[in-house]
Amino acid sequence: MEIHMEYYLVVSTIMFFAGIYGFITRRNLLAILISIELILNSVDMNFVVFNRYLFPEQLEGLFFTLFAIGISACETAVAIAIIINIYRNIRNIQAKNLNQLKD
Amino acid sequence: MNSAPQEAVFYILSAAIVIFSVMTVTTRRILRSATYLLFVLFATAGLYFQLNYSFLGAVQLVIYAGGIIILYVFSILLTTTDKDKVARLKNSKILAGVLTVLAGAALCVFITITHNFGPTRYVGDEVPMKVIGTALMGTEKYQYLLPFEAISLLLLACIIGGIIIARKR
Numbered sequence: 001m002e003i004h005m006e007y008y009l010v011v012s013t014i015m016f017f018a019g020i021y022g023f024i025t026r027r028n029l030l031a032i033l034i035s036i037e038l039i040l041n042s043v044d045m046n047f048v049v050f051n052r053y054l055f056p057e058q059l060e061g062l063f064f065t066l067f068a069i070g071i072s073a074c075e076t077a078v079a080i081a082i083i084i085n086i087y088r089n090i091r092n093i094q095a096k097n098l099n100q101l102k103d
Numbered sequence: 104m105n106s107a108p109q110e111a112v113f114y115i116l117s118a119a120i121v122i123f124s125v126m127t128v129t130t131r132r133i134l135r136s137a138t139y140l141l142f143v144l145f146a147t148a149g150l151y152f153q154l155n156y157s158f159l160g161a162v163q164l165v166i167y168a169g170g171i172i173i174l175y176v177f178s179i180l181l182t183t184t185d186k187d188k189v190a191r192l193k194n195s196k197i198l199a200g201v202l203t204v205l206a207g208a209a210l211c212v213f214i215t216i217t218h219n220f221g222p223t224r225y226v227g228d229e230v231p232m233k234v235i236g237t238a239l240m241g242t243e244k245y246q247y248l249l250p251f252e253a254i255s256l257l258l259l260a261c262i263i264g265g266i267i268i269a270r271k272r
Contacts, residue, residue, distance in 0.1 A: 002110075003109070003110060003113050004223075005220065005223050006215055006216055007113070007117070008117075008150070009215045010212055010215060010216075011117045011120055011121060013208060013211045013212055013215060014120075014121050014124065014125075014208065015120055015121070015124045015143065016211075017204045017207055017208040017211070018124040018125050018127065018128050018204075019124070019128070020203075020204055020207065021128050021200050021201070021204040022127065022128030024200050024203070025128070025192060025196065025197055025200040026128070027192070028133055030133055030137075030175065030178060030179055030182065031128075031133055031136060033175075034127065034133075034136055034137060034140050034175065035127075035128060037140060037171070038124055038127060038128070038140065038143065041143065041144065041147055041167075044147075044163075045147055045150065048150075048151060048154060048156060048159060049154070052154045052155075052156070052225070053220075053223040053224070053225060054220060054221065054223060056224060056225070056226035056228075057226075058245070059230065059234070059235070059238055059245070060245070062156060062158075062159055062230065062235070063238065063239070063247050063250075065159055066159065066162060067247075067250055067254055069162060069163065069166050069167065070166070070254050070257075070258070071254065071257065072171070073166055073167075073170060073171055073258075074257050074258060074260075074261040076171050076174060076175075077174065077261050077262075077265050078261050078264050078265055078268070080174055080175070080178045080265075081264070081265040081266075081268040081269035082268055082269075083178060083182065084178060084181060084182065084269050085268050085269055087181070087182040091184070092182075092184055093182050
């Protein structure tokens with residue numbers, strides 16, 4: 001019995017949908033950001049697995065994952081800066097209170 | 104490849120990923136959520152190592168586990184108030200979320216299992232560091248100098264944007 005490619009894909013699918021669940025049920029901005037992180041990570045895993053199993057001579061999946069990790073670091077940094085700024089203005093970071101920002 | 108210890112490592116890491124990613128989105132405390140996310144990222148790096156992409160696993164450990172999670176923990180500690188735990192969702196919304204996610208996951212898993220991906224072949228060689236370096240620094244086809252430079256500009260823009268957005272006025 002060997003490890004098929006589909007096993008990795010099922011694991012990353014579960015991680016992806018856990019992220020989706022968190023994204024639509026959480027009300028805290030940081031929790032939503034953590035869910036986005038899960039989604040990005042599962043997509044990275046898919047790239048790597050496709051690279052390893054379907055095109056082992058190429059390096060595209062590896063480099064896509066490398067750049068995706070870098071871009072998600074940028075995205076997290078800017079999003080956290082925005083969230084901290086929101087916290088300074090309205091003293092909490094719940095998504096339902098964000099309309100207080102326009103006052 | 105595919106000896107019994109490899110399979111054991113794969114199953115342990117997959118179980119860790121599944122359990123901790125579900126716990127990440129179901130726990131009520133946000134700091135615990137960040138900690139479980141750290142465990143998920145560790146297990147993913149372990150899977151990269153198990154697939155013999157050591158460089159990628161190292162990058163995952165350094166950037167995600169070392170950088171992003173620290174950022175999360177600090178911002179959680181800076182912004183969490185006691186009122187945050189009070190906000191609970193209605194049960195109907197949670198049920199709708201669970202149903203949506205289960206339907207989507209079932210559909211995706213079904214398609215993944217029944218789809219024919221063509222011939223899969225596992226060549227478990229480690230990618231030499233020299234190959235990665237030349238591919239990252241070259242300008243020909245299948246070489247990545249331009250996105251490398253673009254991402255350096257993006258990082259610079261993020262530094263400046265982060266400072267400007269979050270500074271005190």
